[in-house]
Amino acid sequence: MCGIFGIIAKKSDVAKKLLIIGKRLAYRGYDSAGLAVYKDGVIDLRKDVGTIDYVIESLKLAEMKGNIGIGQLRWSTFGKPSKINAQPHFDCDGDMIGAHNGNIISYYETKENLEKEGHNIISQNDGEICVHAIEKHYDKEQDMIKAIIGGIAEMEGAFAFVTYHKDSPEKLYAVKMGSSLVIGLGEEETYIASDLPSILPLTKKFVPLNDGEIVELTADSYRIFSVKDGSEITRESRISDLSAEDAVKGDFDYFLTKEIYEQVDATEKLAYGLESDVLDSLVEKLAKADKVFLIGCGSSLNACNVGSYYLNNVAGVLAIPVIGGRFFEEYKDYDPGDTTAMLCVSQSGETKDIINTINFAKPKGYHILGMVNVPGSTVERMSEAYAYIGAGIERSVPATKTYTNQVLLFLILAARVGHAKGKLSDKDFESLKDEIHNLSKLVEVTVKNSDERAKKIAKELSKINAMSLLGYGVTHGVALEGALKIREINYIAAEAMYSSEFKHGPLSIVSDGYPVIYVVAPNDKYYVISHISEVECREGRPIVIAEHIDGLDKYVQEEDYFEIPKSSQLISPILAVIPLQLLALYMSIERGINPDYPRNLSKTLTVD
Numbered sequence: 199m200c201g202i203f204g205i206i207a208k209k210s211d212v213a214k215k216l217l218i219i220g221k222r223l224a225y226r227g228y229d230s231a232g233l234a235v236y237k238d239g240v241i242d243l244r245k246d247v248g249t250i251d252y253v254i255e256s257l258k259l260a261e262m263k264g265n266i267g268i269g270q271l272r273w274s275t276f277g278k279p280s281k282i283n284a285q286p287h288f289d290c291d292g293d294m295i296g297a298h299n300g301n302i303i304s305y306y307e308t309k310e311n312l313e314k315e316g317h318n319i320i321s322q323n324d325g326e327i328c329v330h331a332i333e334k335h336y337d338k339e340q341d342m343i344k345a346i347i348g349g350i351a352e353m354e355g356a357f358a359f360v361t362y363h364k365d366s367p368e369k370l371y372a373v374k375m376g377s378s379l380v381i382g383l384g385e386e387e388t389y390i391a392s393d394l395p396s397i398l399p400l401t402k403k404f405v406p407l408n409d410g411e412i413v414e415l416t417a418d419s420y421r422i423f424s425v426k427d428g429s430e431i432t433r434e435s436r437i438s439d440l441s442a443e444d445a446v447k448g449d450f451d452y453f454l455t456k457e458i459y460e461q462v463d464a465t466e467k468l469a470y471g472l473e474s475d476v477l478d479s480l481v482e483k484l485a486k487a488d489k490v491f492l493i494g495c496g497s498s499l500n501a502c503n504v505g506s507y508y509l510n511n512v513a514g515v516l517a518i519p520v521i522g523g524r525f526f527e528e529y530k531d532y533d534p535g536d537t538t539a540m541l542c543v544s545q546s547g548e549t550k551d552i553i554n555t556i557n558f559a560k561p562k563g564y565h566i567l568g569m570v571n572v573p574g575s576t577v578e579r580m581s582e583a584y585a586y587i588g589a590g591i592e593r594s595v596p597a598t599k600t601y602t603n604q605v606l607l608f609l610i611l612a613a614r615v616g617h618a619k620g621k622l623s624d625k626d627f628e629s630l631k632d633e634i635h636n637l638s639k640l641v642e643v644t645v646k647n648s649d650e651r652a653k654k655i656a657k658e659l660s661k662i663n664a665m666s667l668l669g670y671g672v673t674h675g676v677a678l679e680g681a682l683k684i685r686e687i688n689y690i691a692a693e694a695m696y697s698s699e700f701k702h703g704p705l706s707i708v709s710d711g712y713p714v715i716y717v718v719a720p721n722d723k724y725y726v727i728s729h730i731s732e733v734e735c736r737e738g739r740p741i742v743i744a745e746h747i748d749g750l751d752k753y754v755q756e757e758d759y760f761e762i763p764k765s766s767q768l769i770s771p772i773l774a775v776i777p778l779q780l781l782a783l784y785m786s787i788e789r790g791i792n793p794d795y796p797r798n799l800s801k802t803l804t805v806d
């Protein structure tokens with residue numbers, strides 16, 4: 199997944215503003231970067247392998263002059279990271295420049311066709327064939343909208359593309375074909391970018407786009423055209439309530455640290471709105487559903503795992519978590535009737551696996567519901583009803599506050615649905631609401647109380663290459679999330695599984711000092727004690743995250759016990775993830791890894 203962006207302005211100072219946007223898209227791709235700015239008949243293209251910060255320094259991007267420019271940050275799919283495969287790319291004559299985000303799955307075939315027609319394609323990157331495909335039609339049509347429509351017909355894939363041509367340097371063009379893209383409206387300048395947060399330092403005024411739409415931007419106007427037939431589409435602009443401040447590190451060393459600490463505010467804000475009418479539609483549709491599939495990927499899938507416990511046990515709704523990329527294989531012949539809902543959980547609202555699932559399920563009659571963090575995102579706009587998790591901008595690639603707010607929103611929805619259906623009495627509903635309102639204080643205590651112990655254990659675990667995390671009942675999803683955090687920013691084999699499963703095979707991995715982390719909810723503590731002793735008696739090293747458990751000291755060293763504040767079976771799993779987030783963070787720092795941008799990963803995968 200990559201980041202694309204562009205500016206068309208009256209003044210010739212776009213380079214610095216392009217870099218403001220580009221730096222905020224760094225989470226989308228950081229193996230190469232490039233900028234192409236136009237002035238007086240010349241397109242100045244500068245690109246190379248390396249992070250955007252490196253390329254800015256080495257190629258002096260900030261000094262580029264011009265009133266129109268585009269840029270791209272690359273997470274490689276087609277073609278290894280190299281200068282020639284970096285984007286943007288020229289067409290054959292050097293009159294047009296373009297960059298894409300996404301995948302052209304017809305790459306080899308389209309490349310061959312274009313080369314047969316005489317196009318000189320010099321890279322192995324699929325972004326380059328977008329430029330040549332459009333060039334082919336521009337040479338005939340001498341009209342960029344028609345050329346883009348014609349070029350798209352030459353290709354298959356899911357992507358977004360931004361381009362401009364020397365013949366019309368006062369116009370910037372872009373097209374959304376399956377990857378995220380949004381317009382920003384400034385003062386005598388207009389922006390295009392892969393996500394909304396990246397343009398917030400420049401403007402809060404944005405225009406969301408749908409797939410199959412081409413935009414023509416000038417410094418003070420925007421027009422939208424349909425790829426299908428070139429007809430013009432009108433769409434009002436919106437004002438974002440996200441703030442740009444959300445996404446600067448402040449006095450934290452890493453975004454990850456900042457965002458772990460921000461869970462206090464994020465949970466407080468979300469809890470504050472637990473009875474808000476903005477949730478009414480989602481609550482109503484969940485209350486009517488006789489079953490709901492919970493669809494997610496990565497940390498969002500782990501949140502679905504905890505969420506299914508809440509919906510099944512508090513709301514009395516049959517909830518089934520399913521991997522985003524698996525649903526249309528697993529349930530291809532399932533008939534949803536008209537009472538099956540699908541709750542799509544995606545903080546970016548742009549993950550391709552989720553969008554593929556919606557495109558599969560919607561025509562079959564599933565009621566599509568959304569849980570997103572980014573307003574105006576694709577999943578939001580494909581849903582009958584949706585809710586925001588309100589976590590604010592999350593910059594670090596590993597999810598933390600967005601995962602926690604997803605779990606909290608599941609609990610809020612389960613409480614409201616359970617009460618609406620009479621499964622939760624007024625009294626129980628009131629007490630659960632009180633617990634939810636009190637949660638952020640417990641989050642704050644947990645973050646503070648876990649920090650030192652996490653740092654200490656991280657030092658001891660900084661050399662290990664494998665560990666197991668076990669959850670039981672409501673904490674199974676928490677163990678999955680903890681393992682994902684540790685794995686993705688430490689590059690080690692951290693496995694997670696259901697606690698009762700460990701003895702059926704995986705237990706063989708335990709030998710002297712092998713770390714096994716148990717995430718234990720209050721009602722399950724005595725059941726899990728037998729699991730802990732199975733590891734302790736085989737010289738393993740049990741590490742426990744739980745509220746107080748009498749007699750635990752028989753099996754667990756005091757320094758291996760994260761005692762989280764007393765709460766309840768439903769609240770405890772939200773607190774229990776915090777020691778795991780901090781442990782993963784400090785282990786990563788011990789290993790000299792930048793936890794914000796782990797190798798090979800990307801924050802939002804808009805590719806298959």
Ligand code: BG6
Pocket residue numbers: 495496497498543544545546547548549552595596597799800801802803
């Ligand atoms: C992955 C990210 O690419 O996508 C994970 O690295 C994230 O952190 C997953 O959880 C799902 O993303 P989203 O935006 O759909 O929640």
